Amino acid sequence: MTGEPEIGDVFGEMIRDAYAVATGIGPRPMAGGRLPRPVIEIIERDDGLVNGAPAGHYLDPPQRWQPHDHRAVDRVRGHVLDVGVGAGRIALELQERGVPVTGLDTSLGALRVSRHRGVRDLVHGTVDEHAADGRRYDTFLLLGNNLGLFEGRERAPAMLAALAALARPGARVIAHGTDPYGTTDPVHTAYHERNRRRGRFGGQLRLRLRYRLLGTEWFDYLVCSPGELAELVHGSPWRLADVDDTDHPYYLATLELRR
């Protein structure tokens, strides 16, 4: 025993249990064999910060969504790729509206739950892997803070290029981000400063997820300001066309494919 987690499908195991709690389908996690155990997403940051958040919101119906999620789905057009479909909450609503949608995810467990909940078209993998399939899309959704998948200055150009390879003419990316710089919490401001000293964006988080005995590898997840996003998009096949920050510090960024 080293105390180090076994690398595995953390998100998938967590979503399977959250789904069991919400629906009674599958074994419910129990505390002490009797009481229902809440399903918590555990996020470790590389400065030692540990945060936990209830995982149930990944299954939320539209009535419980944040306003920016509604505005995002109202903006889609044509065939949608839901990047990081998770438990399928967005894809299910698009299907309900008759919008053609494909859900993409790296987590087999998340795809299993999405399929069980009724998402019809699902693909396992990353955008780079999917670009080789020959399928093309009009709208890419990166919701649930999945603007984070741009990671930082190293990964963003390849991610933007892969999305462009999957795009039809006139395509757009609609991504949900959070501006991290309004905080005065010294734990966060010190972390941002430490990142900047290392040549990273202040909110370029280095994280791993934990669930019971499982963990992910450490990965970068980008929480950036709209100005930093503009820097990343500059010189890419995309143009930052709009930032809707009505729900500040949350925002929806719309990128349009250059002609």
Ligand SMILES: C[S@@+](CC[C@H](N)C(=O)[O-])C[C@H]1O[C@@H](n2cnc3c(N)ncnc32)[C@H](O)[C@@H]1O
């Ligand atoms: C924060 S959750 C958001 C889920 C969903 N979009 C929502 O709003 O409920 C992130 C999702 O992205 C998936 N994911 C993480 N890295 C990915 C990658 N490189 N490509 C595709 N999906 C990824 C995770 O497995 C997880 O399902």
